[in-house]
Amino acid sequence: MPDSKSIVKPQVLPKGALGMTLLVLATTIVSFVVMMGITSISPTKAVTQVIIGANAVSILILIYLSYATLRKLIFFKSKEKNRDLHTSITIIFALIASIPSIIVACFSLIVLDNRLNSWINPENNQIIDMSIKAAQSYTEDNAQSLLSTTLSMVIELDQRRLLYNLDRGAFSDWLTYDADRNNLLGASLVKSNGEVVVSARLFNDLTLPAVPLKAISGAAGERPVLIPPGATNLVGAVIKTQALPDLYLYTIRSVDASALNNMRIMTDNNKEYQLLASNRANTQIAYALLYTELTLLLLLTAVWTGIAVANRVVQPIRVLIGAAEEVATGNFDISVPVKGSDGDIGALSQTFNNMVGQLKTQHHDLTSAKDEIDERRRFTEAVLSGVTAGVISVNANGEIAGLNRPAENMLDINVSDALGKPVTTVFPEISEIFALAGIHDRSSSRRQISITRNGVARSLNVQITREDADTRNASFVVTVDDITDLVAAHRSSAWADVARRIAHEIKNPLTPIQLSAERIRRRYGKVIVEDRAIFDQCTDTIIRQVGDIGRMVDEFSDFARMPKPQFTTTNVVDVLKDASFLVEISNNRITFEHDFGDEPLLGNFDNRLLGQAFGNIIKNASESIDGVLEQGIIDQGYILVRATGAGSSIMVEVLDNGKGLPSENRHQLLEPYVTTREKGTGLGLAIVNKIIEDHGGRLEMLDAPTNFHGGRGALMRMVFPRLVETSAA
Structure with a gap:
């Protein structure tokens, strides 16, 4: 009984498929998060190329998994029958998942390309450059102002070198005054190692940064060195004093913090913009691979899901199909399992089981009826085979439904060639009787007819009996009795x-x-x-x-008063030679040919009567040739006398190139007083036929074959039973 256990479920997941799928999913998520800039990892060109490589490998893995899955599906489909529904469900799931994914991926790529085009263009690049230049111009203006102020202060400081040397306190006051006047946050004299010598006493509660040594070393000339803001909003300047050796003037001024902050933001944005512009192709490739990877992942997941669903849905149907195939082979002891959770499929399975039960009962009844019919048929065939009469069964359409062996022999037909053919085609001689049986309201019609088969005429007594009273759908039984011997x-x-x-x-x-x-x-x-x-x-x-x-x-x-034959074991060749010799010596205008073979043809014959029959046949051939010779139709007469053995029969043939036999009613030549010669009595062939029949043989009157002197003349064939010698054991 086919059940869910006997139905093979396709194991379409390749080895390691789940682990590879999870790895691909993790790669997709990490790549997407990095590309979106959510993590601390910036999507630089190198990072993007790594993401491209990782996703390319993931796509190859997905392609391999898809190929392996498809290959296994094809393998199971070729090995198992009735997998069309299973495959259809899997394809539907794949299409439902892949088509929207492909559409979304294509749409996303188009949107991404448009967004990149809207971001990365000459206009935006020009705006960013102008903004940065404006911020830099503001900073540079403040720096130049600080440099000018610092340069002015160092000139004044050089003029007050005596004050520095004589009164450091007064010098500090002046430095404080000058710094405040120039809106400085701080001003001080420092040594080359950064040590502060004198500083302005400004009360701004600010902790000012120390002077960078790099700036001091760069300020060895006459021009001040600018110290850029860096992470603060302070701008500094350093210049070497001329009057005070190894001292440097270090000034600090504040710049508008918001402007400086905006400049930093614009600078950072410009860097990101330039990075994005230079990494545009890689970004597009990375996103295209991500979308392709996601589409393949969804497709593969959908295929696996479809296979799982198909196994759940199709399995009961396949069990039903397998059971139906078993029923088709004649196994009615089969049933399918019925589960309450199967729903309509369960109801269908229960109906199928009920149907199989009914079929089993009906099959048993039909088998019993068939056995009974076969028994009756065998009995009928046994009865029909035991009778000498021919019996032909004809259906309501006038076609032969069956016939027994005597009917085959009488009509010289084969049962396989006659079945299903109209009886009037196979047996045209009864057409008139058959028509009368159908017209007249009689249960049977009888008539005596004559037929000719293979040159042998036979007299038959034919009776047609209607089996059904309904003449429109009546079938018939044709009974044929061979009364040839009786009539003769x-x-x-x-x-x-x-x-x-x-x-x-x-x-x-x-x-x-x-x-x-x-x-x-x-x-x-x-x-x-x-x-x-x-x-x-x-x-x-x-x-x-x-x-x-x-x-x-x-x-x-x-x-x-034909005498009864006195049978003795005789070689028919000897009798045939003697009979032929008696005719040969009396006619020198005819060429006689003989073909007797080398083996003796033994049989139980009456030598005198058989010689009389052979002599009469050869004499008739000679007289037939004499007639056409006298008329000048032929120039030379030929007679071939031939005797051959064929199994259990002896065949004696006499061929001549005389005038031949009549084409119609030639069988009547065997009747007494029927002749084609002017002085003939019509008893010769009748006596010959009687002698041959007394010897258990038959006489056939045929036309000469075409390979015998142009096919002119007659062929008289006599067939006798042969005495087959058996060696002692």
């Missing part, structure tokens, strides 16, 4: 009786007539002088005609 026996008996009477009535006056004619010739032959020639001619004619009539009467007598 009746005819021969009648002709024999006629022959006896004729022989008796004619033979009695023949002797006195002949004696009287001879006496007249002896008594008056010497007396009559006038018209002596006429007298002799008349007496000779009387004597000759009486002799002819006597011989005819002898033939009548022979036909009337």
Whole structure:
């Protein structure tokens, strides 16, 4: 019984598929997060190229998994039947998942390209450059102002070098005053190592940064060195004093913090903008790979999900299909499992089980009825095979539904060739009887007919019986009795009786007539002088005609009282040679040919009667040739006498190139007193046929074959039973 356990579920997941899928999913998520800038990892060109490589490998993994899955699906489809529904469900799931994913991926790539085009263009680049230049210009203006102020202060400081040397306190006051006047946050004199010597006393509560040593070393010339803001909003300047050796003036001024902060932001944004512009192609490739990877991942997931769903949905259907195939092979002891959770499929399975149960019962009833019908048919066939009459079953359409072996032999047909064909086509001689049986409201019709098969004429008694009273749908049974021998026996008996009477009535006056004619010739032959020639001619004619009539009467007598044959084991070739020799020596205008073979053809024959039959046949052939020779139709006559053995039969054939046999009703030549010659009695072939039948043989009258002197003439074939010698064990 096919059940869920016997149905193979396709294991389409390749080895390690789950781990590879999770790895691909993790790669996709990490790549997406990095590309979106959510993490601390900036999507630089190098990072983007790493992401491209990782996602390319992930796509190759997904392609491999898809190929492996597809290959296994195809393998299972080729190995198992009825997987079309399973495959269809899987394809539907794949299409439902992949088509929207492909559309979204294409749409996202288009949107990404448009957004990049809207961000990265000459106009935006120009705006950013102008903003940065404006901020830098503001900073540079403040720096130049600080540099000018610092340069002015160092000039004044050089002029007050005496004050520095004499009164450091007064010098500090002046420095404080000058710094405050120039809006400085701080001003001080420092050494080359950064140590503060004097500083302005400004009360701003600010902790000012120390002077960078790098700036001090760069301020060795006459021009001040600018210290950029850096992370603060303070701008500084350092210049070397000329009057005070190894001292440097260090000034600090504040710049607008918001402007400086905006400049920093714009600078950072410009860096990101330039990075994005230089990394645009990589970004597009990375996102394209991400979308492709996501689409393949969704497609593969959908295929696996579809297979799982298909296994759940299709499995009960496949169980039903397998059970149906078992039922188709004749197994009615099958049933399918029914689960309450299967829903409509469960109801269908229960209905299927009920149907199989009913089919099993009906099959049992039909088998029993068939066995009974077969038993009746065998009984009927046994009965029909035991009867000598031919029986033909004809359906309502006039087609042959069956026939027994005697009917095959009588009609010279094969049952396989006759079944299903119209009976009037196979057996046209009964067309008229069949038509009468269908027209007249009679249960049966009988008629005697004559048929010819293979040159042999037979007399048949045909009876057609209607099986059904309904003439529109009636079937028929045709019974055929071969009465050829019976008719021939009746005819021969009648002709024999006629022959006896004729022989008796004619033979009695023949002797006195002949004696009287001879006496007249002896008594008056010497007396009559006038018209002596006429007298002799008349007496000779009387004597000759009486002799002819006597011989005819002898033939009548022979036909009337055919002796019973005395059988002895004889080689038919010897008898045939003697009969042929007697005809050959009497006719030198005919060429005789012989083909007797080397082996003896033994049988139980009456040598005298068989020689009489052979001699009559060969004599008829000779006389047939004489007729066409006298008419000048042929120049040379030929007779072929042939004897061959064929299994359990002996076949004797006499071929001639004479005038041949009539094409119609030639079978009537075997009847007494039927002849085609002017002086023939019509008893020769009748006697020959009687002798052959007494020897258990048959006589066939055929046309000469085409390879015998152009096919002209006749072929007389005589078939006898052969005596087969068996060696002692």
